[in-house]
Ligand code: 13P
């Protein structure tokens with residue numbers, strides 16, 4: 001291994017940044033992404049880490065992430081530049097033994113710090129690590145146009161967003177059967193929104209921030225990116241339907257529930273009550 005850039009997971013991280021930017025979800029520096037590295041990935045590239053940077057307070061405690069390493073986008077860094085100059089735009093950060101601080105061990109070679117939403121990312125990682133027995137490793141945040149547009153139109157309620165998007169196409173019930181969490185407008189970049197998001201992400205794999213963006217989580221890039229794609233595609237359909245004067249017919253509750261049986265997915269029925 002010549003550098004962390006040769007790690008397959010690093011290549012996937014970089015490619016995902018590029019595709020997200022091309023999709024228009026991550027304008028300029030908008031949105032951010034973090035991946036909790038596997039031990040074998042850390043071991044393969046640890047020789048390239050430097051441990052001389054100071055620890056910085058996270059602003060909250062994530063005890064179950066103590067000692068873990070994260071690949072994370074830099075705050076204010078443009079997504080379109082990640083593939084060209086990865087060492088300048090992303091970094092690997094290590095959490096200290098108390099779970100209260102982090103330090104940069106690789107990357108951001110021309111200065112900078114991890115995303116301003118790092119506290120939300122880390123709390124989400126902490127919750128998902130516990131809830132999935134360590135399976136979930138990815139947190140993505142983006143600003144997809146249609147999903148955000150809907151937060152100006154629909155009531156900011158999980159039941160409403162989940163049902164409205166489930167109705168758009170069967171794929172939605174397969175990809176996010178647990179539904180969608182929705183938060184009202186809150187100030188971003190701090191711990192208050194981190195705690196509020198962390199609470200919702202325990203139940204939902206996706207949390208929509210009103211008038212701002214979306215957080216998705218998953219075990220890998222395909223899953224976390226796949227939810228973002230599916231939610232945003234359904235949101236685009238709904239925006240078009242609303243723009244054409246609204247629904248004249250749609251899927252019934254029983255038809256949505258029937259998908260559950262046929263495809264062995266566990267749709268949260270309480271969201272259809
Ligand atoms: P960062 O550039 O700090 O990641 O912020 C972008 C963003 O989307 C804030 O919510």
Ligand code: ZN
Pocket residue numbers: 030031141142143188212213
């Ligand atoms: Zn954002």
